[in-house]
Amino acid sequence: MDRELSIQLQWLSKQASCLQGMKRGLEKESLRIDSDGWLAQTPHPAALGSALTHPSITTDYSEALLELITPPCDSIASAFGYLDEVHRYVYSQLGSERLWVNSMPCKLGPDAQIPLAQYGSSNIGRMKTLYRHGLGLRYGRRMQTIAGIHYNLSFPDSFWQAWQEASGNTQSLTDFRSEKSFALIRNFQRRSWLLLYLLGASPAVCGSFLAGREHGLDAMPSGTLYRPNATSLRMSSLGYQNDAQSDLKVSYNALDEYVRDLDRAIRTPYAPYEAMGVKQNGIYQQLNGHILQLENEYYGLIRPKRNGASGERPTQSLARSGVEYVELRCVDLDPFEPFGISCESAHFLEVFALHCALAESPTFNDVDYQRLPLNQQAMVECGRDPALEIDTGRESVRFRELASRLFVELRAVAEILDSAHVTNTYSAAVAAQLAKLEDPALTGSAMVLQAIDKWDGCFYNFAMDRAERARAHFMQRPLANERAAAYRDEAEASLQRQADLEAAPAPAFDDFLQQYFADTPTGAA
Numbered sequence: 018m019d020r021e022l023s024i025q026l027q028w029l030s031k032q033a034s035c036l037q038g039m040k041r042g043l044e045k046e047s048l049r050i051d052s053d054g055w056l057a058q059t060p061h062p063a064a065l066g067s068a069l070t071h072p073s074i075t076t077d078y079s080e081a082l083l084e085l086i087t088p089p090c091d092s093i094a095s096a097f098g099y100l101d102e103v104h105r106y107v108y109s110q111l112g113s114e115r116l117w118v119n120s121m122p123c124k125l126g127p128d129a130q131i132p133l134a135q136y137g138s139s140n141i142g143r144m145k146t147l148y149r150h151g152l153g154l155r156y157g158r159r160m161q162t163i164a165g166i167h168y169n170l171s172f173p174d175s176f177w178q179a180w181q182e183a184s185g186n187t188q189s190l191t192d193f194r195s196e197k198s199f200a201l202i203r204n205f206q207r208r209s210w211l212l213l214y215l216l217g218a219s220p221a222v223c224g225s226f227l228a229g230r231e232h233g234l235d236a237m238p239s240g241t242l243y244r245p246n247a248t249s250l251r252m253s254s255l256g257y258q259n260d261a262q263s264d265l266k267v268s269y270n271a272l273d274e275y276v277r278d279l280d281r282a283i284r285t286p287y288a289p290y291e292a293m294g295v296k297q298n299g300i301y302q303q304l305n306g307h308i309l310q311l312e313n314e315y316y317g318l319i320r321p322k323r324n325g326a327s328g329e330r331p332t333q334s335l336a337r338s339g340v341e342y343v344e345l346r347c348v349d350l351d352p353f354e355p356f357g358i359s360c361e362s363a364h365f366l367e368v369f370a371l372h373c374a375l376a377e378s379p380t381f382n383d384v385d386y387q388r389l390p391l392n393q394q395a396m397v398e399c400g401r402d403p404a405l406e407i408d409t410g411r412e413s414v415r416f417r418e419l420a421s422r423l424f425v426e427l428r429a430v431a432e433i434l435d436s437a438h439v440t441n442t443y444s445a446a447v448a449a450q451l452a453k454l455e456d457p458a459l460t461g462s463a464m465v466l467q468a469i470d471k472w473d474g475c476f477y478n479f480a481m482d483r484a485e486r487a488r489a490h491f492m493q494r495p496l497a498n499e500r501a502a503a504y505r506d507e508a509e510a511s512l513q514r515q516a517d518l519e520a521a522p523a524p525a526f527d528d529f530l531q532q533y534f535a536d537t538p539t540g541a542a
Contacts, residue, residue: 018426021377028183029375029433036437038173040089040342041096041367045357046164047116047350048123049081054481055124056131056162057081057114064110066508067515069136069145073103073507076134078149078161083107083116089171089342093363093442100356101491106504108491115484118357120251120349121222122162124477131158139518140529141328144304151303151310154293159226163251164350166358168366169322171342172374191339195272197374198321198340203269203381204373205319206389209347210396210407211420212369215450216362217248217397218349218461219256221469221476227255237474248400248462249349252318252393265308267315270380272339275321276332282309283534304530318347318393333536345370351461352483355490364446372430385410401457417454424451 029035049057061068061080068076077084085103090096108116117123125131133149136142152161177194180186186193221243224236232255234242250256265282268274284307291306304310312331323341325334345366350357388408396416399405406413424447431443453459458467465479472478496504523529 018429019376022372022375022426022429025180025183025375026429026433028179030436032179033433033437035175035179036172036371036434038091038175039367040091040169040171040173041093041363042087042089042169043096043100043356043358043363044087044167044169045085045100045350046077046166047083047085047118047357048079048162048164049083049111049114050117050123050484052113052115053124054117054477054484056122056126058130058132059114060135062110063512064505064508065107066511067137068134069139069142069511070514070518071508071511073099074107077164078134078152079158080132080134082134082162082164089169093360093367096363097356097360102496102500102504104356104491105494105496106501108488109495109501115488117164117480118350118352118355118483118487119480120164120219120249121256121476122159122164122226123480124223125159125162125225128153128158131162133158137515137519139515139521140523140526141518142515143526144530144533147301148304148310148314150301152314154303155290160256163256165251165346166348166350168345168348168358168363169342170345170367170370172371195321195335195339198343199269199271199275200378201343201370201374202319202321204376204378205343205345205370206269207378207385208369208373208423209318209389210392210400210416211423212347212366213249213252213393213396214400214416214420214460215365215453216348216351216461217252217400218351218465219249219251220244220247220462220466222250222255223476223480230255237469237476239473239475239477241469241474241476243466243469243476244398245466246399246401246405247397248460249347249397251349251397252347253397254394262308262315265315266383266386267317268381272321272335276336279309279312279315279332282315283307283312301526305534318345320344320346328533330533330536343370349461352480353461353464355487360442361446361449364443365450368427368431368434368443368447371434372427375430376426401460401463403457420454424454 051057061076065074073086075084075086076082085100085107087096087099090099133146136145177190181190181193221241224240224242227242232242234244236242267278286306287308294302295306296302309315321335321340322344323334323338325331348358351359388410392407395405405416407416407419427447428444431447434443435441457463469476469479
């Protein structure tokens with residue numbers, strides 16, 4: 018066992034109750050589709066409220082890409098209960114439309130038929146849509162229709178305080194939490210290959226998604242494209258890719274370095290983007306011609322997060338108050354689960370994250386920044402190949418051997434979480450994931466390919482069947498009248514909040530953007 022992990026588990030096992038008060042929240046993306054499986058061309062339904070101001074129902078890149086959000090919850094069960102209610106309300110308002118339950122998209126037309134999310138005429142609303150227009154200009158709109166699960170997780174102050182006391186650390190609690198959060202983030206990136214194997218569920222895609230692109234995938238007679246041992250095409254170079262970011266190194270060694278590097282990227286011109294023009298005939302095409310328009314354009318497997326003040330950039334919030342929680346971003350939608358993720362997987366993610374926090378986490382060097390993406394790429398492309406090896410930085414080790422060692426440590430962490438919450442669900446979740454290591458046919462990616470085969474090799478038919486099953490799961494349990502009324506009231510209130518925002522005095526859009534980007538986060542200079 019990792020020596021540092023063993024030390025931390027010794028004190029934590031004696032006061033596991035300090036982990037009570039963990040908070041988690043889910044963000045689940047799903048494309049709206051018409052009854053034939055094409056991307057919906059309809060506006061965001063008014064019955065769902067304002068995508069700008071509704072706390073639980075919004076949109077991501079496209080007007081058709083719904084994002085359903087839970088608040089921070091005291092338990093996994095309550096988070097899933099909240100997500101269940103939101104789904105039941107949303108489905109009741111979609112008419113003949115469905116939600117696509119796979120990460121890789123449905124039938125797509127050309128970019129012009131992938132509508133940008135609309136947020137109204139306020140300055141912040143216009144900026145959000147303009148940012149999306151810029152993303153489409155830079156990378157194409159198809160890439161932005163890929164969907165996933167984001168899992169937000171925070172540990173309570175009692176945990177950080179107990180750890181700080183056990184280690185004799187004299188930093189402020191804010192600085193200690195941020196330092197250890199970045200240690201978690203580094204280890205998450207080191208070991209993300211395990212999550213991509215266990216939770217990856219996108220080994221195939223409809224041929225329309227890659228029309229006109231070089232892809233190197235195998236083709237089924239139906240036109241479905243796949244890779245036999247792939248785990249997550251969503252996380253491969255066929256999914257999210259950014260040439261400008263390939264040479265961008267963002268430090269995960271310390272909060273101030275992370276803030277500095279991201280702030281520099283949103284202020285550094287990039288010639289190919291400048292050549293596209295920020296404005297054409299006086300109309301904005303993108304927020305700027307820099308490496309990143311905004312910090313969120315930098316795509317990572319995991320992000321440090323902080324709830325900021327209105328109008329505050331993410332790096333400003335982090336620089337001001339430190340890391341509040343982490344956002345785990347590498348989880349594919351599971352098409353066999355109505356919510357896109359199982360409670361069991363959620364428990365495992367929490368075990369994995371706590372392990373990443375407690376284990377030894379040396380700072381990254383230049384070799385690490387080159388090595389880790391290669392491990393990720395190898396896993397997403399051929400993760401179920403028994404010969405796959407992972408580069409640890411010291412040696413290349415067979416994936417299964419390395420994962421087996423890691424599971425020994427994960428079991429010990431799960432026991433701590435079980436003790437803290439008086440349950441056995443964390444250990445059960447680890448055991449269920451270990452079974453996938455021992456039998457690759459149990460992984461989501463293998464099950465997707467098996468199911469596609471039953472649909473005569475047609476990804477579309479398989480995915481439509483799963484979409485219909487998910488719809489039936491929620492539609493057969495309509496909300497009680499009072500709960501449905503509460504959702505209608507919240508939708509109307511959110512529309513009023515947007516209207517109030519649009520009616521309030523505001524600077525010209527040019528001035529608004531200038532002010533938004535004017536302030537440099539503390540420590541980012």
